[in-house]
Amino acid sequence: VIRFSEEIIRDAIRYEIQRGGQIFFIHNRIENIKEVAGLLQRLVPDAKIGIGHGQMEGRKLEQLMLSFINNEFDVLVSTTIVESGLDVTNANTIFINNANNFGLSDLHQMRGRVGRSNKKAFCYFITPPYHNMTDDARKRIEAISMFTDLGSGINIAMKDLEIRGAGDLLGGEQSGFINDIGFETYQKILNETIEELKENEFKDLYKNSSNKPKEYVKEIQIDTDFEILFPDDYINIISERLNLYNELGELKTEEELLDFETRIIDRFGELPTQVEDLLNSVRVKWLAKHLGIERLILKQKRMVGYFVSNQQSSFYQTATFSKILQFVQQNPSICTMKEKETKNGLRLLLTFIKIDSIKKALETLQKMEV
Incomplete structure (x- = not known):
């Protein structure tokens, strides 16, 4: 996890090129992606740089990716379109700009673009200072930097569940408060709500569904x-x-x-x-x-x-x-x-x-x- 530092970026790109490798630079804003590529070109004048994003014509984007796989240029500056389905064994350094704006699963996927060969890989998460991030963003960055071992995806998934919550089963929200109250209590509240709906708003639908006597007390x-x-x-x-x-x-x-x-x-x-x-x-x-x-x-x-x-x-x-x-x-x-x-x-x-x-x-x- 680093701040935006021209010196660190320049040294990391040069090191990767010197050992014959390639670099991903993830920048998820199409409107100024060319300026970022220009900055990198200024930092490392001898590097060959390509730009890719989802608004490019399909054939051109495909040709760009094939050229990168064939080691025809050194640095691919792109949006998150590379986070899955791309296997470039020669690319072993990745920069993720404004990493605090991504979800944990996105960060984990993008980090997985490198380290696919026997060479040591490097992943740089470029973020603002911690005190400038939201609480959730800070927790995500801390989690992704903490769990780096092979097979740590389950730990990242559980941390993501803890940060966002598990969602509402009877609603549209994809994140919720289940972690604050515990699964058993959540289940209890859910069952009570379902029974209440059956007895009130939907009682006509359920009046003949069961011959069991009504329970007026759920817990004592x-x-x-x-x-x-x-x-x-x-x-x-x-x-x-x-x-x-x-x-x-x-x-x-x-x-x-x-x-x-x-x-x-x-x-x-x-x-x-x-x-x-x-x-x-x-x-x-x-x-x-x-x-x-x-x-x-x-x-x-x-x-x-x-x-x-x-x-x-x-x-x-x-x-x-x-x-x-x-x-x-x-x-x-x-x-x-x-x-x-x-x-x-x-x-x-x-x-x-x-x-x-x-x-x-x-x-x-x-x-x-x-």
């Missing part, structure tokens, strides 16, 4: 002071515990959970209390989602459930919610329902007392579902 957050985990002295390998947590998070049915429990006992022995509570917490999560609870707090012998945050949700007209209201009316000694103002707006809360274990929480929610 559980806060608790109970120990719900795989203890270190039960499963002492960290990676094994992480794998089991991931597998547990993917389970959807009681049959899958029972099979998971059987395999755990078979591998590690009888379940300690913490693991029993962990498995029951999954059942609590399933029940709470079915009951329209988005957040569940199990602390200080109390269980507090936060219902669907959208006050206009059709959940509040369902038979499930009617059943919950009936249960609250019939059991005022163990539970209460009230509205509470939170930082996210007005929320409807369901509170139970004397909940001293995960098992008791599960049994209480099961009574409501019956």
Whole structure:
């Protein structure tokens, strides 16, 4: 990476010509490409220079390229038309003027025009000072100068993905914000958006597409002071515990959970209390989602459930919610329902007392579902 220096350019061209090689000089502005070629001719008077760009007649451009391949002149001053499909083994020096204006893939492609023989190759990225570049341009130049080894294309591609973002699947943008929030979160937001569109703008198209009952709660957050985990002295390998947590998070049915429990006992022995509570917490999560609870707090012998945050949700007209209201009316000694103002707006809360274990929480929610 260099600044525009007549001395460096002159010395590099002379060195390449002295060892019998040829030079690419990339300048992507057709309006003054002849002036650039004139500058190079002034710097190296004995060099033979050709000019090529996309506005030339096809036959003339083809003849120019063939002449360069046949080593009939030393320096080809051209636009980016040479970035692919051209193999000149004798050309082992390339200058890319205003490299900060190109994308990473373009820079990588153009750098690949040299180094196609057993001779050492040189690539000069001519840029303004770093403080005069945009942040993204500076990141691109740093990346292309960092990854120079053979096979480093994948690293450049990943860096390009990081700089530009991965794009919007449901839109016209080719770059996006996925890197800022993570792929899983992006997928979650995407799925929620699709479901929302199905329920609102396109509900007529999807009203007969599925007989599945509607899910009003996609994800539930559980806060608790109970120990719900795989203890270190039960499963002492960290990676094994992480794998089991991931597998547990993917389970959807009681049959899958029972099979998971059987395999755990078979591998590690009888379940300690913490693991029993962990498995029951999954059942609590399933029940709470079915009951329209988005957040569940199990602390200080109390269980507090936060219902669907959208006050206009059709959940509040369902038979499930009617059943919950009936249960609250019939059991005022163990539970209460009230509205509470939170930082996210007005929320409807369901509170139970004397909940001293995960098992008791599960049994209480099961009574409501019956």
